[in-house]
Amino acid sequence: MSRRPVRMADVARAAGLSPMTVSRAFRADAAVGKETRARILRIAEEMGYVFDAAASGLRSQRTGFVAVTVPSINNANFADTVNALSRELGRAGLQVLLGYDLYDPAEEEALVEQLLRRRPEAVVVTGGAHTPRTRRLLQAAGTPVIETWDLPERPVRHVVGFSNAACMETMVDHLVARGARAIAFIGGDISDDTRGADRRRGFQTAMRRHGLDASRLLPIGAPPASMATGAAAMAAALDEGLRPDAVIGVSDLAAFGALTECQRRGVRVPQDVMIAGFGAYEIAAVSVPTITTIDPHPAEIGREAGALAVRLLADPAEDRGPIRIEIAPLLRVGGSTS
Amino acid sequence: MSRRPVRMADVARAAGLSPMTVSRAFRADAAVGKETRARILRIAEEMGYVFDAAASGLRSQRTGFVAVTVPSINNANFADTVNALSRELGRAGLQVLLGYDLYDPAEEEALVEQLLRRRPEAVVVTGGAHTPRTRRLLQAAGTPVIETWDLPERPVRHVVGFSNAACMETMVDHLVARGARAIAFIGGDISDDTRGADRRRGFQTAMRRHGLDASRLLPIGAPPASMATGAAAMAAALDEGLRPDAVIGVSDLAAFGALTECQRRGVRVPQDVMIAGFGAYEIAAVSVPTITTIDPHPAEIGREAGALAVRLLADPAEDRGPIRIEIAPLLRVGGSTS
């Protein structure tokens, strides 16, 4: 049971070879006899040897992984981004080291520091708003840094994202074209949720541009926006006598919650009130009616971020200036606004 | 930009101390003068020094993290388990190293091997079904191993979970008590989805116990079960003239999909058909009607698994035999069955 772990030297001894040859056998590209490699790997497996990635990384100064942070491990959009990113990096022999911060900038700071302690070869973070110390840590990391899901004015370095504000401007334009005037916005009221706050700002900008009242803001508190908080916000609005002819949720989850509250009260969607969301979550395509939303193409963000990371690692000269890749979001019209 | 990274020795030189004292300053419990430590940490921060966890772990043979695998990073239940686990481990100074396998046993095998290469101090995996090689890797890891979300007959070592089959027996009993006889089951048809297959088996067992027809099985293919596949399965069943008086989804997501299909066709829930799910996802509590489900207490699973890991690491003598902690799931009755 608790016998000493098998080391590379043990495998080398068993195979009658030097540790260096065993080391080479574990690298696909190294010059080792084909049969020698097969024999080494067989012996290693039999002995229960497990390669020590920490020792390898320490000596070679290459850890083979990219640190990735997401706000939550319970979100289809970030999952799609990470999956695509992971696939892209995998093709270059890189792995993802994943961390999450529960939408909390202080948590993000602690997370980034912990991840950097493991010496990733690149860092991909979600969002463009960080604590000053997080920014400093990232800038001093000495590795490529990519921010995603945002187009920050003052990026740390590289960016693959889209404008959350512009998405909501598009949505307001859509609703106004459909005849809506008294439009309410659910969420985005907590500054921690910077992407949500950006969307709310976009809502306000567009409303003012149309000469409409931008003050129908329904708060839902700390991120992430949920179905339950969306429903509660809608309930509170209706109880207060607010009679919007359209409601935009900071995400499809909040929008769906609002839809269910309407169903409970016999408020017809879209006849009495139109409803729209953000994110193109599955719920928007399955609910009755389907919910008008905006698809930010999460997988494409992951793919582009992964490809960019690979490019920057392959040729550090590419990292001479900030690179900015914009992914175009897509309006998906559902039954909730028509 | 690409200057040599700052090492502990650089900080020591700047502080006029030996590297050993700097090393101690970075361990909360080590004997260093209070002011000395503060000065060292300040200098380190100013110099942009980042502690090298790999070098530390290599020398001390303590990495300070626990490897955790989940099927998906897009699932509220696993997220709750990981959050609780993470909090519990954090109190003991341990971090989570998270990996996901997309419900694929071959992916799980590769994932477990990659995680073991980083020398975790313990391993927590989701589920009790693995490839033979995954079992071998885990058994030879020389660290505590905990399986969760299942009660396997032949566990690798320790278990914190519940019986997926028993949950569905409870649900069938509930529906039969409500008057249902022609009950259908959506999902669990792919062997990769072992927890889903267990639930399906529990459905069949209970139906036979009640002397009812257990053959109304609606397939949805590869896991995870989604709203869309649940809706498609319900649509196919209704198109084929199957007229169940109750439908159980392998998860709430599939159940909700079935509910929406009923809404689209004017089939009334629960009057024409009752609907039930599993998992106590938010959708079950927010949908109209709410969906009867089973709450497996994901956070409690995480908490117990974390506490067990901490206990086993604190005193390896505790690891003399397999420990099995059962978490009792809870039936939550909603409007979809009453």
Add this chain to the structure above:
DNA sequence: ATGAAAGCGCTAACAT
């Protein structure tokens, strides 16, 4: 409370 010497398990660099 602080320091000196040695070495964790692997691989770069140089050999043959």
Add this chain to the structure above:
DNA sequence: ATGTTAGCGCTTTCAT
């Protein structure tokens, strides 16, 4: 295609 020597950045161990 394979072997030898040295050392990656830290911490153990034993000093003082």
